[in-house]
Every structure is written in structure tokens, then in C-alpha cells.
Amino acid sequence: MLLGYPIGEIVLLALWIAGAGILVGILAGLFGIGGGAIIVPVLYEVFRALEVPEDVRMQMCIGTSLAIIIPTTLRSYLGHKKKGAVISDVVRVWVLPAVAGVAIGSVIASFAPAAVFKIAFIIFISFISIKMLFGSDRWNLGSELPGRVLLAFYGFITGLFSSLVGVSGGSVSNAVLTMYGQPMQRAVATSAGIGVPITIAGTLGYMVAGWSHMAQLPPLSIGFVSLIGFALMAPVSSYTASYGVRLAHWLPRRKLEIAFGCFLILVALRFIVSLI
Numbered sequence: 001m002l003l004g005y006p007i008g009e010i011v012l013l014a015l016w017i018a019g020a021g022i023l024v025g026i027l028a029g030l031f032g033i034g035g036g037a038i039i040v041p042v043l044y045e046v047f048r049a050l051e052v053p054e055d056v057r058m059q060m061c062i063g064t065s066l067a068i069i070i071p072t073t074l075r076s077y078l079g080h081k082k083k084g085a086v087i088s089d090v091v092r093v094w095v096l097p098a099v100a101g102v103a104i105g106s107v108i109a110s111f112a113p114a115a116v117f118k119i120a121f122i123i124f125i126s127f128i129s130i131k132m133l134f135g136s137d138r139w140n141l142g143s144e145l146p147g148r149v150l151l152a153f154y155g156f157i158t159g160l161f162s163s164l165v166g167v168s169g170g171s172v173s174n175a176v177l178t179m180y181g182q183p184m185q186r187a188v189a190t191s192a193g194i195g196v197p198i199t200i201a202g203t204l205g206y207m208v209a210g211w212s213h214m215a216q217l218p219p220l221s222i223g224f225v226s227l228i229g230f231a232l233m234a235p236v237s238s239y240t241a242s243y244g245v246r247l248a249h250w251l252p253r254r255k256l257e258i259a260f261g262c263f264l265i266l267v268a269l270r271f272i273v274s275l276i
Contacts, residue, residue, distance in 0.1 A: 013218055016046045017229050021236030026243055036167035037125055039065040041267045043229065053216045056224070058117040059109050060217060063206030063224030065166035066199050068234050073195040080189030087186055090177070091193040093148055094155030098169070098194055099201045101156040105163025106205025109224065110212070118271045120164040125264040128171055132261030143181040158194065163202045169195055 020042045043061040052060055080086050108116065145151060154176045162169035170191040177187035203225060210223030220227045 013050060013220075013226075014228050014232060016050060017226070017232045018236050020046045021233040022240045026240050036062070036065040036069065036165055037128060037171075037264065037267075039068055039233070040121060040166045041270065043233075044271075047218070050218060052218055055114055056210070056213050056216050058114040058121075059206065059210060059224045060221070060226065062109070062117060062164070062166035063203065063210060064226045064229040064233075066163070066202040066206060067225050067230040068237075069167070070196075070199045070203060071234055073192055073199050077189075077192040077196050080192055083189070085186050085189035086193045087177075087182070087190040088193075090145065090151065090190050093151050094158065094173075094194045095197055097152045097155035098159030098162075098198050101159025101161075102163040102198055102201040102205055105160050106202065106209045108164070109206055110209035115275055117164055118275055120161065121166075122268050122271050124161065124165045124167070124171070125268050129261040129264035129268070132257045132264070145177075145180050145182070155194065159198050159201075162195075162198045163205065166202075169198050 023042055040061045043064055044057065047057045047060055077086070146154075154173075158169040158172045158176070161172055170188070173191040173194055174187045177190060182190075207223035207225050210217065210221070210225070213224070214221070217224070218226055218228075
């Protein structure tokens with residue numbers, strides 16, 4: 001026994017998580033993305049195999065995903081900040097509304113049925129898959145950033161949606177900033193900046209939200225966050241990402257985008273089936 005859990009159960013969980021980390025790393029390197037769009041569906045299958053109850057499984061995936069991507073988001077932000085690419089004014093305006101959105105998402109996680117999170121995730125990956133499949137064309141809402149109130153609203157939506165689907169919010173904030181005429185480099189850098197408080201607040205929120213469900217959760221979990229998932233998946237996926245990068249060089253960029261779009265469609269269908 002270890003911390004009240006059978007050692008065999010902990011070892012099995014660790015093996016599943018490590019194996020999932022290998023897959024996440026390869027897919028991240030192959031498709032150039034390492035966030036919740038890949039981590040959540042992979043963890044979902046892991047926790048399904050480990051017989052985590054359906055009514056808390058999706059929340060467990062989202063909370064653990066938020067924890068896993070904290071280091072990546074932080075490293076990305078610090079790197080972009082050194083190069084002066086972060087729009088600091090936007091980050092300052094977005095921080096409090098985004099954290100408020102995360103807090104509301106965490107409260108929802110404590111009582112909402114799993115279907116709510118599945119539907120939110122389906123919407124999210126469908127949006128990303130459409131962008132991938134139909135190229136880089138985008139809608140334009142203006143040539144400069146909006147006023148403080150509207151900007152704060154975007155920050156709130158980014159935080160709320162991020163906490164419901166287990167991502168740092170980069171896809172949402174990137175879309176907002178580029179639609180207002182910001183260069184992609186600055187949009188990515190700023191998204192990393194707002195992603196840091198979102199992932200930290202989201203992880204803490206899901207820990208608290210899942211506290212009353214501890215009897216249903218896997219060994220070594222704090223609320224809806226798997227400590228084994230956090231400790232193993234991040235380093236394993238970082239290591240195996242290089243193999244995905246090598247595979248990526250075999251295909252042109254456009255074919256990779258189409259392949260990733262198709263992958264996300266399959267993931268969306270998988271969650272749609274689970275709702276039926």
C-alpha cells in the first residue's frame with residue numbers, strides 16, 4: 001500500500017499515463033500543438049480504461065490538462081517577453097476578467113454534468129478543425145484593439161472557455177487579437193502571457209472543485225487533478241515531441257494542417273458518440 005492505495009493500482013495508472021504522454025508528445029510534435037486539444041482526448045481514453053466514473057471523467061481530464069500545460073505556457077511567455085513581443089496592456093486588462101471566468105468554470109465543474117464539458121470541448125475542437133481544414137483566412141473586426149470594456153469581456157470569455165475545455169486559452173485569444181489586426185507573433189506572445197494565470201487558476205480551481213468527489217477519483221489525485229498525470233505526462237511528452245517533429249518534416253505544412261483537422265474531427269465524433 002502507498003498512501004492508502006494498492007501499489008499495483010498506482011503502477012498501472014503510472015504506466016497508462018506514461019504511455020499516453022508518448023502519444024501526446026508525438027502528436028504535439030507532428031501537428032505543432034501541445035495543449036488540451038490533444039491532452040484531453042488522450043487522457044479521456046486513459047481514464048476510461050482505468051474505469052474512472054463517467055460523471056467525473058471529463059472534469060478529471062480538464063483539470064489534469066490545465067496542470068500539465070502550466071510549465072509549457074510559462075516557458076513560452078518568458079521567452080516571448082524577452083523578445084518584447086507581449087502586448088502588456090492587453091495582459092493587464094485581461095488578467096482579472098480571465099481569472100473570474102476561470103473561477104466560474106471551476107464552480108460549474110463542481111456540480112455540472114460531464115455532458116456540459118464534452119459539448120464545450122466539441123465546440124472548441126470543431127472551431128480549430130475548421131481553421132485547419134479551410135486555411136488561414138480570418139474574419140476582421142477592426143484594424144486596432146477595442147476599448148477596455150470590450151477587451152475585458154474577451155478576457156472573461158477566454159478564461160471561462162479555457163476552464164471548461166482544459167486549455168490555456170491561446171486559440172481563443174489568438175483569434176480575438178488577430179481579428180483586430182494584431183500580427184500573429186504578438187498575438188501568440190500575448191496569449192502565452194494570459195495563459196499563465198489561466199492555467200494556474202484553473203488548476204487550483206479544479207483541485208477545489210473535485211474535493212468532494214475524491215472517492216470516485218484515481219489514486220494520487222487532488223480534486224480533479226491527477227498528480228501522476230502532471231508529473232509524468234509533461235516530461236514524457238516533451239521528450240517524445242522530437243520524434244513527432246521528425247515525422248512532420250515528411251509532410252508539407254498544408255497537409256499537416258489537413259491531417260490535424262481530420263484528427264480533431266475524429267475526436268469530436270468520439271465525444272459526440274459518448275453523449276448519445
